[in-house]
Amino acid sequence: MSVSYMTHPLIRHKITLLRKEDTSTNEFRKLVEEIAMLMGYEALSDLETQDITVKTPIEESVQPVISGKKLAVVPILRAGLGMVNGILALVPSARVGHIGLYRDPETHAPHEYYCKLPDPIDQRQIVVVDPMLATGGSAIAAVDFIKKHGGQKIKFMSIIAAPEGVDALMNAHPDIQLYVGCLDRELNENAYICPGLGDAGDRIFGTK
Ligand SMILES: O=P(O)(O)OC[C@H]1O[C@H](OP(=O)(O)OP(=O)(O)O)[C@H](O)[C@@H]1O
Ligand SMILES: O=c1cc[nH]c(=O)[nH]1
Numbered sequence: 001m002s003v004s005y006m007t008h009p010l011i012r013h014k015i016t017l018l019r020k021e022d023t024s025t026n027e028f029r030k031l032v033e034e035i036a037m038l039m040g041y042e043a044l045s046d047l048e049t050q051d052i053t054v055k056t057p058i059e060e061s062v063q064p065v066i067s068g069k070k071l072a073v074v075p076i077l078r079a080g081l082g083m084v085n086g087i088l089a090l091v092p093s094a095r096v097g098h099i100g101l102y103r104d105p106e107t108h109a110p111h112e113y114y115c116k117l118p119d120p121i122d123q124r125q126i127v128v129v130d131p132m133l134a135t136g137g138s139a140i141a142a143v144d145f146i147k148k149h150g151g152q153k154i155k156f157m158s159i160i161a162a163p164e165g166v167d168a169l170m171n172a173h174p175d176i177q178l179y180v181g182c183l184d185r186e187l188n189e190n191a192y193i194c195p196g197l198g199d200a201g202d203r204i205f206g207t208k
């Protein structure tokens with residue numbers, strides 16, 4: 001598996017603002033979307049193109065275009081939803097799947113409650129999005145599910161990751177490409193990322 005860590009100052013700056021506990025829900029949402037767009041620009045740099053002929057005011061010319069239909073964005077609910085519009089701003093015709101998972105507060109194991117992917121999925125470039133990669137349990141379960149349904153070309157984007165999550169995802173799915181906004185220090189005893197930003201879902205949806 002390849003892991004790319006974002007170094008662009010704009011991404012790092014916005015992640016710093018995201019972490020602050022006094023960042024409002026409204027601001028938090030906007031930042032998550034903007035970071036997803038900036039990371040998406042990086043992550044989609046090898047998106048497939050096909051040549052079409054266009055007529056400019058000067059002459060006919062063969063030029064590349066992307067096909068949005070070949071891309072599927074798959075947020076892990078809930079927090080991943082906050083990243084979808086950032087990717088759709090880049091590729092408006094991308095398809096969107098959903099995987100509903102929540103972590104058990106005691107065991108931290110992921111529990112699945114909803115899954116719907118674009119059909120067929122096997123030939124599409126899939127970008128799974130979730131702001132937080134903590135133990136890696138949710139990411140592994142999401143990629144397991146996508147592979148079970150035939151998905152092959154899988155990228156995973158997380159805004160903040162713990163080293164434990166990166167290692168776990170790398171061991172479970174060595175064939176995927178991972179894009180991380182910032183690698184944090186460690187997990188605490190409740191499996192929250194330190195320094196992290198708290199609970200991403202609660203901060204996006206204002207539920208706490
Ligand atoms: O790497 P892990 O240890 O699995 O933790 C990461 C998961 O935890 C959070 O979701 P959460 O369970 O809080 O659900 P929510 O998005 O509905 O808040 C986060 O958005 C990830 O999906
Ligand atoms: O730090 C963490 C860990 C898991 N999920 C979150 O939202 N935050």
Ligand SMILES: [Mg+2]
Nearest residue numbers: 199200201202
């Ligand atoms: Mg949450």
